């Protein structure tokens with residue numbers, strides 16, 4: 001099973017992906033985490049992306065697609081993946097479909113965590129405060145505003161692509177963490193049983 005977890009910054013994608021990873025032996029692939037690791041080790045790729053990420057803009061499709069191609073080919077991805085933060089553009093979604101089709105696979109669900117902007121702002125600013133020295137360069141009020149705008153104006157354009165394929169499952173991300181997990185499990189367990 002391959003799943004996309006979709007939603008704005010602070011919606012709980014990372015938290016829920018980690019829970020699913022354990023329950024379904026799938027692998028979480030977070031393009032944001034992969035890029036942050038590259039930035040931290042100051043690789044050529046990291047240096048290219050650092051400022052774009054710090055400004056809350058999107059990294060180029062070319063770079064992101066290369067990263068995902070590499071990660072999807074690793075043996076750990078063979079049991080199925082939870083894609084967190086990818087795809088964010090139609091070009092990325094099309095590239096993903098081509099990769100999966102070449103392996104005789106597909107996306108089974110696109111789980112959309114729905115959370116309103118004021119709750120997202122509270123959550124991300126709280127995350128920033130709690131993270132101390134580990135604070136993300138883009139978890140501050142100004143850049144968060146930019147990331148939310150990018151999400152609403154660019155990233156959500158991917159949803160009609162998956163709606164047409166009947167894959168979109170809306171999840172109320174305003175619920176407590178456990179309840180969100182229960183809603184996601186209901187979708188995944190139904191399809192696992194089918």
Ligand code: AMP
Pocket residue numbers: 009031032033035052053054056057058059060064084085086087088089092138147
């Ligand atoms: P995230 O942790 O998913 O919020 O990603 C952090 C930052 O990494 C984003 O604001 C972008 O700059 C970059 N990024 C992560 N995933 C993608 C993607 N699929 N396409 C373009 N940029 C991305």
